Amino acid sequence: MVDIEQFKAEMLCGRDTLLLGSSERKKATIAAVIDEWPASCPETALIVFDHGGELYERFAGDALLIDLSSEGSFIPDVAEPFVSNEDIGVSSENIAYAIRQAIYQEIRSRDANDKFFDDLGKLVTDRMLTYMLETAKNVVHNLAAASSEEGGAGVSRTLDRINLFSIFCRQHRYVETLMTKIIGGESDILPVKYRIAEEENSGRPLTRDLALAKYILTRELRFQKNGDRDAPVPFADLLMTNGDNTNTQRCIKMQADASTSDFRALIAMITDNAALFSGNRTLKLESYLREPAGRPLFISGSGNAAADRGLAPLLTAAAGAAARNAKSSAVVLIPEIDRWGVFNYLDKFRQNWERLSFTFGYDNFFRLSLESRTDEERLIDTLYSSSVQRIWHASEEERICKAFETYVSEADVTYAPEDLDSEIRAIEREGHVSYASLQEPAERPRVRKRVRLRRSSGGTTLWITAGAKRSGKLTLESLLEEGETL
Amino acid sequence: MNTGSGKLPPLCAKYGRELNGRSGGVDQILEDFSALDRIAVALSSEEQNNVALTGAAGCGKTATVRKLAATIEAGRYRRLAGRRVVELNIDLINQDRKKRDLRFKHILDEAEYHKIIIYVDEAHRLSENDGPSNLMNTLKPYITSGGISMLISTTSEEFRRYIARDRAMERRFQSIELKEPGPKRLIEILKHVARARYPQTVFTEEAIAETVRLSAVCAPERAEPARSLELLHYAVSAAQIDMRPDEHAAEITKDAVRAAAALKTGEERAE
Numbered sequence: 001m002v003d004i005e006q007f008k009a010e011m012l013c014g015r016d017t018l019l020l021g022s023s024e025r026k027k028a029t030i031a032a033v034i035d036e037w038p039a040s041c042p043e044t045a046l047i048v049f050d051h052g053g054e055l056y057e058r059f060a061g062d063a064l065l066i067d068l069s070s071e072g073s074f075i076p077d078v079a080e081p082f083v084s085n086e087d088i089g090v091s092s093e094n095i096a097y098a099i100r101q102a103i104y105q106e107i108r109s110r111d112a113n114d115k116f117f118d119d120l121g122k123l124v125t126d127r128m129l130t131y132m133l134e135t136a137k138n139v140v141h142n143l144a145a146a147s148s149e150e151g152g153a154g155v156s157r158t159l160d161r162i163n164l165f166s167i168f169c170r171q172h173r174y175v176e177t178l179m180t181k182i183i184g185g186e187s188d189i190l191p192v193k194y195r196i197a198e199e200e201n202s203g204r205p206l207t208r209d210l211a212l213a214k215y216i217l218t219r220e221l222r223f224q225k226n227g228d229r230d231a232p233v234p235f236a237d238l239l240m241t242n243g244d245n246t247n248t249q250r251c252i253k254m255q256a257d258a259s260t261s262d263f264r265a266l267i268a269m270i271t272d273n274a275a276l277f278s279g280n281r282t283l284k285l286e287s288y289l290r291e292p293a294g295r296p297l298f299i300s301g302s303g304n305a306a307a308d309r310g311l312a313p314l315l316t317a318a319a320g321a322a323a324r325n326a327k328s329s330a331v332v333l334i335p336e337i338d339r340w341g342v343f344n345y346l347d348k349f350r351q352n353w354e355r356l357s358f359t360f361g362y363d364n365f366f367r368l369s370l371e372s373r374t375d376e377e378r379l380i381d382t383l384y385s386s387s388v389q390r391i392w393h394a395s396e397e398e399r400i401c402k403a404f405e406t407y408v409s410e411a412d413v414t415y416a417p418e419d420l421d422s423e424i425r426a427i428e429r430e431g432h433v434s435y436a437s438l439q440e441p442a443e444r445p446r447v448r449k450r451v452r453l454r455r456s457s458g459g460t461t462l463w464i465t466a467g468a469k470r471s472g473k474l475t476l477e478s479l480l481e482e483g484e485t486l
Numbered sequence: 487m488n489t490g491s492g493k494l495p496p497l498c499a500k501y502g503r504e505l506n507g508r509s510g511g512v513d514q515i516l517e518d519f520s521a522l523d524r525i526a527v528a529l530s531s532e533e534q535n536n537v538a539l540t541g542a543a544g545c546g547k548t549a550t551v552r553k554l555a556a557t558i559e560a561g562r563y564r565r566l567a568g569r570r571v572v573e574l575n576i577d578l579i580n581q582d583r584k585k586r587d588l589r590f591k592h593i594l595d596e597a598e599y600h601k602i603i604i605y606v607d608e609a610h611r612l613s614e615n616d617g618p619s620n621l622m623n624t625l626k627p628y629i630t631s632g633g634i635s636m637l638i639s640t641t642s643e644e645f646r647r648y649i650a651r652d653r654a655m656e657r658r659f660q661s662i663e664l665k666e667p668g669p670k671r672l673i674e675i676l677k678h679v680a681r682a683r684y685p686q687t688v689f690t691e692e693a694i695a696e697t698v699r700l701s702a703v704c705a706p707e708r709a710e711p712a713r714s715l716e717l718l719h720y721a722v723s724a725a726q727i728d729m730r731p732d733e734h735a736a737e738i739t740k741d742a743v744r745a746a747a748a749l750k751t752g753e754e755r756a757e
């Protein structure tokens with residue numbers, strides 16, 4: 001008779017696990033894992049992508065919530081872990097590259113033409129992110145100065161108190177404008193060199209324009225391929241035209257836009273709702289991962305599917321960086337991977353972020369097939385190869401039963417998915433299966449309810465007041481007001 | 487080791503049905519503790535803990551097993567307390583030819599582990615396929631090692647043909663023959679079923695006697711009490727055919743039984 005052990009949540013720690021079988025059984029497993037986690041694995045962070053928010057609302061213990069549509073939610077600082085990492089954070093180019101890995105949806109190149117635009121789309125994205133980082137860095141330095149925080153230590157202390165990602169997002173519109181102008185042939189988009197020296201000498205904080213100009217002048221001369229080394233412009237080597245024939249550059253920009261559309265939706269949400277978020281606390285991922293104290297971190301859908309798909313991979317990568325910084329581990333639980341746009345990044349994350357392990361399932365097989373651009377026939381193979389362990393639940397679905405037969409050694413099998421009941425799970429690694437029993441938790445009522453953020457008149461900018469210049473001394477608080485960072 | 491309460495293990499649940507706790511029809515069966523006691527003692531035995539219930543078709547083998555399960559559940563036999571009786575669906579097991587033997591083996595593993603008493607009706611179906619792939623070959627090591635307790639129902643002829651020819655198997659089985667009830671007992675059974683099944687209908691004494699008499703004509707190939715019960719149910723159905731579903735026949739008389747028997751054998755229905 002087969003030996004049936006007790007199912008434990010810690011079976012998921014350190015192993016990338018795929019959940020297969022009936023939705024009802026998978027939900028029960030997930031609920032049991034979350035319930036058990038604080039007691040079983042208090043030192044390991046559990047990050048739960050909970051699209052509908054029900055898991056969070058029914059969890060009786062202490063938990064953290066990231067939900068860009070709800071009050072009381074944390075706003076994660078997903079930029080800071082990259083910046084703080086001693087390998088990644090050495091330069092804005094490194095950080096931009098790390099971020100791009102988590103936001104750029106690669107296309108499968110069918111020919112050299114596709115490859116050309118994809119490669120250039122990536123370069124443009126890297127450059128865009130680098131400029132955003134450099135100007136955000138300038139903002140942080142200004143904030144530190146405004147708080148009389150001196151030197152590198154002062155900047156680090158300031159970084160602890162702010163949401164770097166919010167500041168980073170606010171740089172996007174300006175950098176985006178530069179890209180549009182350079183495609184249109186507007187080459188005089190930056191102040192000339194001698195004005196930078198004047199502004200620096202005046203002792204005033206650098207403006208966004210000048211921060212960018214300074215960066216380009218001092219760092220990017222090597223990219224100038226279009227003649228005048230004394231008149232550098234951002235994106236000159238990638239997007240500059242004389243205004244007449246702009247098709248190629250427009251296509252490059254469109255490629256970059258399309259491949260980062262979800263990220264842009266996230267940025268738009270962060271910046272457009274900045275006033276609404278002003279009351280929300282920032283979640284520093286490294287602090288959380290260093291000491292999760294048995295509190296799961298739930299990420300709920302905001303109602304904006306694109307922004308959710310922009311947030312999920314970026315947050316995951318940031319958690320990976322934060323886990324590395326904190327020298328701790330985390331389990332990322334994604335019951336409905338097809339809702340979060342993470343699947344295409346999964347292999348990359350598994351390779352890059354060694355301190356994260358992923359447990360994932362899917363809600364709608366067809367949707368996952370579309371998202372991953374994989375035929376349904378091959379999708380199970382793809383899912384299988386993205387995991388080292390599978391938990392098979394009861395199922396009569398032909399696809400599942402057939403996959404089980406394919407991957408599992410017959411000699412080990414006592415129960416196939418069609419034989420399993422509501423208690424027994426088959427745990428399979430490298431074709432060898434064992435069985436574990438789980439007492440499914442009873443359906444729990446909601447213990448909390450998310451409250452939607454609501455716009456109030458205090459959060460909107462009235463037409464009559466728009467454009468009015470701020471007077472008086474710059475303070476940290478004034479610099480953090482909506483839309484104004486410098 | 488799980489010997490009782492809780493869910494059935496997965497394969498027993500999928501390919502069988504638990505007879506304990508099922509009340510449907512069992513109350514209609516008049517206790518015959520002499521038969522039940524004999525079976526229970528046999529199942530409790532260390533050596534011959536498998537029982538082959540033999541007897542003519544319709545003599546009540548399956549009903550007896552169901553009654554046994556209910557009696558065990560009610561706690562009559564302390565030695566068998568907590569044991570569950572599961573009737574296997576051999577047709578379902580046979581459906582997947584490729585995995586049949588392995589599947590059956592795992593079912594027997596579950597039965598052994600959870601101390602489940604396996605019941606197979608018409609046990610000759612275990613030997614439907616001659617050669618190494620018939621289920622009897624899979625079953626044999628479990629029987630001969632004493633690992634499981636099994637109840638089978640079969641005719642005497644089939645028992646001799648499929649079980650008794652193998653000495654090792656025969657040693658592990660006790661054959662208990664269920665005989666047809668005698669007339670007095672048969673009348674008791676019919677009255678018991680009539681009361682239990684049709685509480686709103688009165689059956690006259692003559693009707694019961696006529697049922698016993700005419701059942702031999704209607705179904706001579708079947709054994710008692712099945713053939714009399716069949717005619718009894720038929721007579722009620724015939725009497726109620728022109729009534730609404732919520733109505734019931736007030737009385738079943740001798741004439742009603744005669745009319746039903748005539749209808750059953752193909753003669754014209756009396757107006």
